[in-house]
Amino acid sequence: MGPADQRRRVGVITNREIANFANEWQLDHHVVEKDYVLGWLLAGIAEHPQTRSWAFKGGTCLRKCWFETYRFSEDLDFTVTESDLDVGRLGETFMEIATWLDDQCGLGLIVDDGSFRQRQNKRGKPTIEGRLGYLGPLGMPTPPKVKLDLTADEVIVRRLEVQPVMHPFSDGPSSPAAGHLARVRCYSLPELLGEKIRALAERCRPRDLYDVIHTHRHPDLIGRAHDVAQILAAKCAHAHIDTPTLATIRSTPFRDEIETEWSNMLGHQLPHLPSFDDFWFQLDDVFAWLDGSRPLPQLTEISPTELVSDWRPARHMTSWRQGSSIELIRFAGANRLKVTIDYHPMQGRIGPRTVEPYSLRYTQQGRLLVMVVNDREQIRSYRADRIRAVSVEPESFTPRYLVEF
Structure with a gap:
């Protein structure tokens, strides 16, 4: 057995895992697959000595390193040094990253002579655009591509942070419980x-x-x-x-x-x-x-009862179980949208109710609760296992309490 085989973990995750996430999150399967690939590509960039000093930024950085935005991005943006803007050397580096990815997770990254192109921005400064094909869990006959944007023409005003790459899939290499693949240098919030x-x-x-x-x-x-x-x-x-x-x-x-x-x-x-x-x-x-005329309100959490633990959910989207609507509720709360929940309690009124979603809690007995405010401005907790269906409403709300999603 060679060194690569000794390092190999499991193969690329199954298309069924992608499908389960896509169905639970109500997204296209290809969007979820690309999110999986972006996470591993970030891990490869963080691992390689030629790229680990790059400064990760942009919308994908927000979602992968800071908090769940629920917007599934399609590219990776980095601020680099001018010496990094070398098409030939980038090709060699990403060939090595491709080998590492194959060893770690079985993901096939396609790097060739056309993968990187030099461009100019509006100020006439050089930038690099990369387009890398991949062979992922869905096994598409025509490999999809991820895009990389590299620029040295940028000012970084504050000290860079080092943040974990959040990864909800089953093949995280360091600690699946931690939910991240690697730690990357990135822009502060x-x-x-x-x-x-x-x-x-x-x-x-x-x-x-x-x-x-x-x-x-x-x-x-x-x-x-x-x-x-x-x-x-x-x-x-x-x-x-x-x-x-x-x-x-x-x-x-x-x-x-x-x-x-x-x-x-x-x-x-x-x-x-x-x-x-x-x-x-x-x-x-x-x-x-x-301009200082309207500070962000310092809202309080919905106060839990004595039976509720101090548990908080992961910052990133995750899987609760097949058929669960929890992530849809979290998405709605994060976007300040009301939801209609078809609720079937052990006792009381059965049926739909439109509410403002705020947070999740676990009881000491291990039951997951959804904390909401109803249309009569009353705090309510709904057992997740008694929720039969959820739909997101177009009506927005102004939070009365801290939205924890």
Whole structure:
């Protein structure tokens, strides 16, 4: 047995595991497969000595390293040094990463002479675009591709963080209980938000609007508006653009285009597409927060009863069981959308009720509870095993308590 065979763990996960996740999360199977591949590719980049110093950023960084955004991204973005922008050396490096991936999980990464291309950004600076095919669990006859964007023309304002790569699948190499594959150098949460706001000002794409609103809501940003504003100003100065205001975003010539493309660009990346209008109007809150006139509210958790433990769910999407609707409830809460739950209690009213979802708890007896506020503004806890169906409503809500999703 050779060294590679000695290192080999299990083969690539089964297409049934992908299908189970896709059905539970209400996503296309190919979207889930790509999420699996992105996680392992990140682990390979973190492992290789030529790439482990890269700074991970962008929407995939938010989701893979910080918190569950529920938007399944399709590419990996990195800030690198100019010496890293060498097409030939990148090809050699990713050939080695491909070998490592095959040894670790059986994933087939396809690297060839056309995998990397040098481009120029709007400032005439060199960038690299990579497109890497892969042979994943679904075994598609035409290999899908993941995209890499590498740039050295970027200012990093705050110290980089080292974060775990969250991975809900069954083949995590270090500790399946920990739910991550590796640890990567990445942008801090304020830096990610500052860069997303700048991107929104420059390009006004649906994914940037979604990420700005979703990230702004995160409780880890309470009291950090000034920090984000400083980061935003530095990044805009580097890009030679004015620091955006609510008025400049509102007056963008891309307003109609971003609304038209909202469904086309995000519909396949989310379990349920929130209203464009809700996200567009919440820019008011973002810019009022940035200028200090509207701080993020410090909401309290829904107080558990004596029978409830202090357990909290994983930060990332996971599998609860086949047929479960828990992740759909978590998605709705994170996006401030009400849900209609068809509930069948042991005693009391059976049937649908529309509620605001806030959190999950386990009782000391091991029962999973969904903590909600009903239409009479009453706190209720619903046993997950008594929930028969869940549907996400288009109606949004303003949180009364801390949303823990």
